[in-house]
Amino acid sequence: MARWYVCGLALAAAELLLIFATVFSAKGLRGKEFQGASRIPSQFSEEERVAMKEALKGAIRIPTVSFSHEKSNTTALAEFGEYIHKVFPTVFSTNFIQHEVVEQYSHLFTVQGSDPSLQPYMLLAHFDVVPAPEEGWEVPPFSGLERDGFIHGRGTLDNKNSVMAILQALELLLIRNYIPQRSFFIALGHDEEVSGTRGALKISELLQARGIQVAFLVDECSFIFDGFIPNLKKPCAMVSVTEKGALDLLLQVNMTPGHSSAPPKETSIGILAAAVSRLENTPMPNMFGSGPLKMTLEQLANEFPFPTNIVLKNLWLFRPLVSRLMERNYITNTLVRTTTALTMFNAGVKVNVIPPVAQASVNFRIHPAQTVHEVLELVKNIVADDRVQLHVLRAFDPLPISPSDDKALGYQLLRQTIQSIFPEVDIVAPGICIANTDSRHYTNITAGIYHFNPVYLQPQDFSSIHGINEKISVQAYETQVKFIFELIQNADTYTGPVPHVHEL
Numbered sequence: 143m144a145r146w147y148v149c150g151l152a153l154a155a156a157e158l159l160l161i162f163a164t165v166f167s168a169k170g171l172r173g174k175e176f177q178g179a180s181r182i183p184s185q186f187s188e189e190e191r192v193a194m195k196e197a198l199k200g201a202i203r204i205p206t207v208s209f210s211h212e213k214s215n216t217t218a219l220a221e222f223g224e225y226i227h228k229v230f231p232t233v234f235s236t237n238f239i240q241h242e243v244v245e246q247y248s249h250l251f252t253v254q255g256s257d258p259s260l261q262p263y264m265l266l267a268h269f270d271v272v273p274a275p276e277e278g279w280e281v282p283p284f285s286g287l288e289r290d291g292f293i294h295g296r297g298t299l300d301n302k303n304s305v306m307a308i309l310q311a312l313e314l315l316l317i318r319n320y321i322p323q324r325s326f327f328i329a330l331g332h333d334e335e336v337s338g339t340r341g342a343l344k345i346s347e348l349l350q351a352r353g354i355q356v357a358f359l360v361d362e363c364s365f366i367f368d369g370f371i372p373n374l375k376k377p378c379a380m381v382s383v384t385e386k387g388a389l390d391l392l393l394q395v396n397m398t399p400g401h402s403s404a405p406p407k408e409t410s411i412g413i414l415a416a417a418v419s420r421l422e423n424t425p426m427p428n429m430f431g432s433g434p435l436k437m438t439l440e441q442l443a444n445e446f447p448f449p450t451n452i453v454l455k456n457l458w459l460f461r462p463l464v465s466r467l468m469e470r471n472y473i474t475n476t477l478v479r480t481t482t483a484l485t486m487f488n489a490g491v492k493v494n495v496i497p498p499v500a501q502a503s504v505n506f507r508i509h510p511a512q513t514v515h516e517v518l519e520l521v522k523n524i525v526a527d528d529r530v531q532l533h534v535l536r537a538f539d540p541l542p543i544s545p546s547d548d549k550a551l552g553y554q555l556l557r558q559t560i561q562s563i564f565p566e567v568d569i570v571a572p573g574i575c576i577a578n579t580d581s582r583h584y585t586n587i588t589a590g591i592y593h594f595n596p597v598y599l600q601p602q603d604f605s606s607i608h609g610i611n612e613k614i615s616v617q618a619y620e621t622q623v624k625f626i627f628e629l630i631q632n633a634d635t636y637t638g639p640v641p642h643v644h645e646l
């Protein structure tokens with residue numbers, strides 16, 4: 143009888159301890175030693191899986207289009223804000239998460255961690271999209287329809303998938319009583335597709351005014367590339383560590399107008415056409431060997447069959463050959479040079495009038511080893527015609543190269559999470575973001591800017607971004623949620639690289 147009594151007491155005490163542990167953990171007072179033990183598995187119920195894909199479909203149905211710097215669908219941008227409140231109620235009602243609306247439509251979440259000694263990090267995404275005229279789409283671009291296991295629509299890859307996956311992963315963690323140790327920010331921009339100067343830039347200024355520096359940030363623009371490089375049979379997770387710069391130039395020629403029956407020897411159209419043609423036919427110099435690409439190829443070398451593996455391992459010898467091979471393909475060409483794209487051309491008012499003015503716009507994406515100034519000088523030399531005026535519409539240098547060594551927290555966390563969620567992916571390599579993103583507005587608050595979307599991308603998917611038939615498989619979206627769910631937890635528990643053990 144006495145034995146039963148003691149046992150009963152012990153059980154009651156254990157129960158009490160359990161209640162204490164739960165109560166304190168919910169308030170964030172859990173000790174460090176408990177954190178490792180309380181890792182939450184990234185397993186989702188059938189009901190949760192259905193809810194997460196329906197949430198993404200709903201987001202796609204809101205036409206948050208940025209048409210130009212001046213024009214966007216503001217009704218949809220506001221509706222998007224209400225929508226995320228509705229589908230992620232726990233994110234908005236948790237006391238250690240602060241939510242702020244910036245410049246009317248962008249969102250900043252501050253998730254307060256329990257350990258202030260850990261430097262915070264930041265997750266970035268944007269929910270505005272480029273326009274999507276219905277022609278050519280298999281399903282209407284704002285229908286969010288599911289077909290053959292894919293969710294279709296504008297923004298499914300760029301970049302509502304990330305917006306929704308970040309909030310979804312956080313919602314699922316919070317429902318499971320998760321309390322982060324490391325603080326983090328979630329910044330969701332509403333105007334990335336037209337520069338990010340109202341959303342990302344303002345969020346960045348707000349954080350700077352608060353004296354915040356983050357250890358690293360993760361943004362869009364890189365994927366697990368599959369089938370992009372001939373002969374490379376395996377997928378390659380590319381974590382981009384820099385972003386190209388940009389230069390938008392307006393070229394203008396003014397000439398005296400007149401009657402077309404007695405034309406001058408040269409017209410504004412002819413002069414301008416010759417100038418832009420020279421630009422197109424004179425590619426910017428091949429910069430292979432400078433920037434992170436050499437490092438990338440050296441890491442990829444072992445994955446290629448003979449003799450490519452030998453060639454890539456000996457770039458000191460085969461550099462000229464590899465640099466020429468890279469420029470042959472229009473995608474790998476983007477990695478070796480500043481690209482030149484003629485994007486707009488306007489002239490003429492009537493068929494029998496010699497036009498007074500001709501204008502063309504050229505969009506350059508600047509290689510990480512060049513600057514705006516250097517590209518401008520090259521352009522002047524190529525155009526080599528004083529009658530062609532050059533007006534800089536927009537210009538910024540490439541982003542500095544973020545660290546990818548053993549000590550680089552952001553890079554290593556991404557690498558570790560890629561390896562656990564995609565065990566079939568053997569290659570994780572640093573890369574270059576060839577487009578521009580909101581992250582360029584955050585260079586003052588971090589030296590660790592990484593671009594990675596945990597989604598497989600094949601060449602045909604690449605053309606759907608800003609093109610037609612953009613879609614994501616339900617399974618790929620679930621995996622993206624799972625990736626962020628793991629990444630957030632890894633950021634708490636990461637203890638640095640495992641030291642190399644040298645055998646004697």
Ligand SMILES: CCCCCCCCCCCCCCCCCC(=O)N[C@@H](Cc1ccccc1)C(=O)O
Pocket residue numbers: 300334335336337362363364367370371378380473576577578579604607
């Ligand atoms: C091992 C294989 C390597 C193969 C590399 C392949 C590279 C493919 C890269 C895919 C990139 C997808 C890009 C998605 C993000 C696009 C972001 C974007 O479109 N930003 C706009 C921003 C902008 C710029 C100028 C005016 C307004 C907005 C952009 O045009 O850059």
Ligand SMILES: [Zn+2]
Pocket residue numbers: 268300301334362
């Ligand atoms: Zn984007």
Ligand SMILES: [Zn+2]
Pocket residue numbers: 272300335608
């Ligand atoms: Zn885009």
